[in-house]
Amino acid sequence: FSLSNNSLVHGGHARQAEVASSFPPLQTYTEEEGMMREAVKKYAQERIAPLVSKMDENSHMDEEVIKSLFEQGLMGIEIDPEYGGTGSSFFSSILVIEELAKVDPSVAVLCDIQNTLINTLFVKLGTPAQKEKYLNRLSTDMIGSFCLSEAESGSDAFALKTRAEKHKDYYVINGSKMWISNAEHAGVFLVMANVDLSAGYRGITCFIVDRDTEGLEIGKKENKLGLRASSTCPLNFDNIKVPEKNILGEVGHGYKYAIGMLNEGRIGIAAQMLGLAQGCFDHTVPYTRQRVQFGKRIFDFQGMQHQIAHVATQIEAARLLTYNAARLKEAGRTFIKEACMAKYFSAEVATLTTSKCIEWMGGVGFTKDYPIEKYYRDCKIGTIYEGTTNIQLSTMAKFIDKEYNV
């Protein structure tokens, strides 16, 4: 027993402690993130939960919900307090979206689009004048919509046909968009239009279009299977005039911005699907612990236990993929492949979880009196929007191909 032995042991422990603290588990949150999550959880349970069923049935987002989202600071999470925002981080946004999705994925998607697409575009690309005009309103009372998809161009986004013709110091935009979320309530639209169709995607430009622009027509909202409280409308542009100063970023760079934003938005959708799966699961397991058949809780049947444990594992894996993609992005490291994985996987997990939950609930799972069937309907869009599952997989494959190209 010598001093050197002691110091080795001590040194070993110190190094272990150092490693442990430098690499905390993914489910580690800063105090700020923890407090935000708790606050949103409480708010969602008390202010949104009672309205979910009604909003779904009427396919209408309650104005009170929208107003309280702004009041709580949930619509400007990453916007600087100088512009009325919360001044928090991307990961906080992800946690907020996850918590909202546990209660209502429609509300979560409204919050997600605002924060990860609209706000980010303005913050990254806006001129001081544009930021001055829009950021304050986006944090406090105005919803934004992101307009890329058209009837003839979904996955093939850059084949969009909406065109913008230059006249002196303004553009005239003609065309239409489809599947535009938040359109019913949006005050500003970020429209991707092509200024030079002969240049292909290099003509795509991002235009800021105010709701009251003459010639802008918001069509009737779609009657959807799920996410019904989130309005999804076609838009028509009939010779609308947009001043040159309303171009966000540079002419012809719109395609870059779209891809860039969607890479980040992807993680937001992953968080939404994750919250959806968790929320559905949280409603179901208590039922299985109460429901008794053949003299025991249905939870106690081994068949059930195995299924429940399997789903719980999938949700945990989805969570780790999502959180890691978010942390990678925050750390400024490459994250596109991981973001695709997170979105693809979370959407699949949401589909599996909701389907299983209905089965575990039995007959009552199949009725509208219980919230489970809504989660089942809501999850399906996860594999479709903001990049279909097939697109995610192809993107991942491109990265994998590059990785092995040595």
Next chain:
Amino acid sequence: MSGRVLVGVKRVIDYAVKIRVKPDNTGVVTDGVKHSMNPFCEIAVEEAVKLKEKKLIKEVVAVSCGPQQSQETIRTALAMGADRGIHVDVSGKDYENLGPLQVSKILAALAKQEDAQLILLGKQAIDDDCNQTGQMTAALLDWPQGTFASEVSLEGDKINLVREIDGGLEHIKINTPAVITADLRLNTPRYATLPNIMDSLMNNETELHKPNHRTSLCVGLIPLFETVAPEDMQGGTDRSGAMLRHTVLQSGKPKRIILSCLCI
């Protein structure tokens, strides 16, 4: 008048958590269990912040007695609009023995130190349901008390109070400085908005105080013999004189039902 209000906030097991008694019957399980601010304390904080917004008082100071984690409770109060916090550090055995008498001695001492005009507390805590701290604090300070307040309005240096009592509503007028305890219907507490949470985290104005053992913590301790869970409820039988008491919280849904039967 200093225009300063002291608001007591207690860290308790969250109201939604299912309470479990420890296997050795020495208390309830608290390790790893979700804790939050006592709901009646939230109402007290809300009332204090409202008074400040109406410019009737100048400063809201949130006070909590307990271990390190009590600082989270103070932070929530800051996020709701309190100006600064005081954490009275009580941990270990002292914390286990901490009850209304000890807390009211601490609050009385702080009130004098901070030159408080008003002390706002929740009417009771949902863990011990004592409903004593407000009353004891007032007695120690020899201040008037307005308990079970469902309406508070300041009129010059007096306070108009509506109290919820068994017979209905009682209207009283008391002098300041005074102690008020908040009842359920006094107000609906605001949510801490995300910007407020950010601000509260920048706020480094929570002081740490160490209470005087001799005068505050070691006096009037009540020995705890045993903690037992109530028996599981049996199926209903018709008994004349059965009494049912509800504890109904903000959501309007009954959270705890305590059934005691008087068999005549």
